[in-house]
Amino acid sequence: MAVTLKTTFFFQSKAGGGDSLPRIKPFRFKAPMATLSTVPTVGLSETFSKLKQQGKLAFIPYITAGDPDLSTTAQALKVLDSCGSDIIELGVPYSDPLADGPVIQAAATRSLARGTNFDKIVAMLKDVVPQLSCPIALFSYYNPILKRGVEKFMITLKDAGIHGLVVPDVPLEETGILRKEAASNNVELVLLTTPTTPIPRMKAIVEASEGFVYLVSSVGVTGARASVSDKVQSLLHEIKEVTSKPVAVGFGISKPEHVKQVAKWGADGVIVGSAMVKLLSEAKSPEEGLKELENFTKSLKAALL
């Protein structure tokens, strides 16, 4: 019963666009006893094509699994989904994240210190993914994937209902085996292009990328920045000249103004990471963090309207 009530509430708030419904009792996010079978989620590319038909941009938040703990992550995934996220990126914590700035680094360290590991993340996902309406893309560094075995890793993803994967420290030349195993398990391997990538190389990356093209907005590691670089506009233009695949912009985006700017420049999606992770990490309690996450997501989504 409680489960059904919760679902209705979520749908109503989406349409209403605000928290206008009076609450009968205090809300407590609890994992439902039975898994709700919603419509099975579609993959990343399909999500983008649907949004394109509706003339909308994809909103893609990122959070690190296990920070502050896996049950909060499970709740956060549901919150993000219910607030209208179109795809959710979930980071697998790693001991030496080269591409990440202090916020996500710290989240990974805390998560690992709590004993988060890949098996636990997968177990949580198997429970939560059937309850989500949007697809999940995993974000993982290469060594943990290699250790497990690329084939085994992809099969695990498929079994958990994960639709996409981003591996930031594998260059195009080394993606062969990842792409092969991902393809046989219906996982879309998203590749990254950056402001330092020369056009011929960008073309090759864009050609090989599946799901969408991840455009890194600035030269540096992840982390909120004051503004989005103007270069993103010309980079988007260059990419769109060579492909019709959707392009999502990430790194540094943390405010509704950034989202609006990037949308105006012609991006098909925006990715917001460190800002999300920071909210969860700085909150006084997980419940408060989830509440702030909800508010923040709504404000960013509103900028896309």
Add this chain to the structure above:
Amino acid sequence: MAGNNLQSTISVHGRTLYPTCKLLNSSKMLGFSLQSRTDRGLIVCSAVGHNTLNSDELGLRNPTRTSEILELIDQGEKTLANSGKFGRFGGIFVPETLITCLKKLEVEFNWVLHDPQFQEELSIALKDYVGRETPLYFAERLTNYYRNKNGEGPEIYLKREDLTHGGAHKINNAMAQAMLAKRMGRKSIVAATGAGQHGVATAAACAKLGLDCTIFMGSIDMQRQSSNVLLMEHTGAQVKSVAGTFKDATSEAIRSCVGNLQGSYYLAGTAVGPHPCPSMVREFQTVIGKETRKQAMEKWSGKPDVLVACVGSGSNALGLFHEFIRDEDVRLIGVEAAGYGIDSGKHSATLAKGEVGVYHGAMSYLLQDDEGQIIGPHSIGVGLEYPGVSPELSFLKDIGRAEFYSITDEEALEAYTRLCRLEGIFPALEAAHALAYLEKLCPTLASGTKVVVNCSGRGDKDAGTVFKYQHKMEGEQEQSE
């Protein structure tokens, strides 16, 4: 000898034409004759234009190579030129943002290898500033110590890298790369250091060349090797503390570089990292091996029989070994840190206990747990504490060209004292690991075998540590009596 015109119209860093230059006929004092470099080491990369030198014309290559190992080494060099890999090891596993920058670095590096002007400047720097060539010293009392009852035993020579400026072999690479960075127009240098020797070397080179310098060092290491921190600061370098040890400092240094690719230059201290870093560091350290060959010829008209070096990530080992990898009659022995014991879980013996994985940009052996998370290693030789290892050493291990063993903290501490007492030389605790292996090695060698041990650094920085250990041992002995 064929003349060689090297010209490129590729615009790199705004330069469109490189001057034509002829290869030098005479070999320089340090053996930087370019013809041998074309034969071995990096092949000129395709962006620069194909090497016009035919190896037959040089008369250097022996056409009748039948050995399997030599074939594997040849293959290794080919994969290196094509994809930056030594066999299956190495490569470039970094975020896309860094790829173009690394490719530019590779082109630049290939240029300096064939630029006589750079080579000349580098040899002057190595001679007048670094203090090369370092002696190949016959350690008579150490040799006598290892003689058996019949007076038989190998002859022990020490390659005195501890006598270079700064006190360790690190300066060979730091000076060369700082010069390379300056030539590329970079204004600020970023580096990470473990024991502090690479930090001191980089800081010194930057002071000499007028470049800004930032050194990242683990907070734990800063306490253990505080004298080096002071030296760095005296040269004007900024020392930034990173929670943890060398591996964390390295990650942080790379991150800080990613944010400023045009202006800053990451100066790799050891032969790890994405291509071309391992090759660059090895190439700049190979002066150790080249000198050793020359000095061995002068001293006993022959080659060394066994080379022994400590292995943290591999820079001093490769510096000594690389020159001799095609000399199959020369045994190459690397000695890693077994810390509290190879099965204790507290060690840094990557080649002994690691598995192949990707770390800091390269595929290599790596100390990792079941999840693929990187394990923080331990050694009393702070400079040996690194969970990864050079991809080139991983390759040499795989093809069976080099042997690897390990030595515990205790054995290294004893070796430190032994060398002090027998020769009046203070080895760095890192180098003491190589010296400690002599205990096991010498009884197995035929009399008169020529053994060269790379004394990769000096141990003033470790005197306190050794003293504390001796004190502790004496205390325990008294208690048990």
